[in-house]
Amino acid sequence: MRRLAATVISTLATALAAHAGHPIEGDWQVLGGGPELRISADAGRDDRLTILWIDGDDLSIPEGLEVGYAMPTARAGVYDCFAYRDVRGDMGREGGKVHFVARMEEGDTDSFVIEPYDRKIVFNLRMLLPIWYRRAVDVVDERPQGLDGARRIGTRPLHTCL
Numbered sequence: 001m002r003r004l005a006a007t008v009i010s011t012l013a014t015a016l017a018a019h020a021g022h023p024i025e026g027d028w029q030v031l032g033g034g035p036e037l038r039i040s041a042d043a044g045r046d047d048r049l050t051i052l053w054i055d056g057d058d059l060s061i062p063e064g065l066e067v068g069y070a071m072p073t074a075r076a077g078v079y080d081c082f083a084y085r086d087v088r089g090d091m092g093r094e095g096g097k098v099h100f101v102a103r104m105e106e107g108d109t110d111s112f113v114i115e116p117y118d119r120k121i122v123f124n125l126r127m128l129l130p131i132w133y134r135r136a137v138d139v140v141d142e143r144p145q146g147l148d149g150a151r152r153i154g155t156r157p158l159h160t161c162l
Helices: 002-018
Strands: 026-030 036-041 049-055 065-072 077-084 097-103 111-117 149-152
Touching: 049 077, 065 097
Parallel strands: none
Antiparallel strands: 026 036, 026 149, 036 049, 049 065, 065 077, 077 097, 097 111, 111 149
């Protein structure tokens, strides 16, 4: 009985040690025909994960190129991320960043949802106009949220045909 308990404890310890990192670490396929990315711990910093390019349609991007970072937030399974707009370096790293949140659903470590957001300062000249002209034109975005995401490579398919 003791031998069985020791075996179970060592197996659990090994499994926990293998998953001691962040649940988002691993290889991912962006849905909708997007690239394959690898998210791994940054060797220089404990609070940051590196997003690396594995494979995709753009053959000018070499495998293993750093395309962005992910930082864990206060909520488990939620990461504040950014990716470089120009990863090849034509405009350098000054080309700007795309900000997004990667959100893993509780209990599901095989996929995450990508939620983009902007960080910028906007000066709205329409506010200088009289009040009846301020809302003459608005941008309406009716696309549902939570459709963009990624699926872990090597997991079961989303849908099974019978």
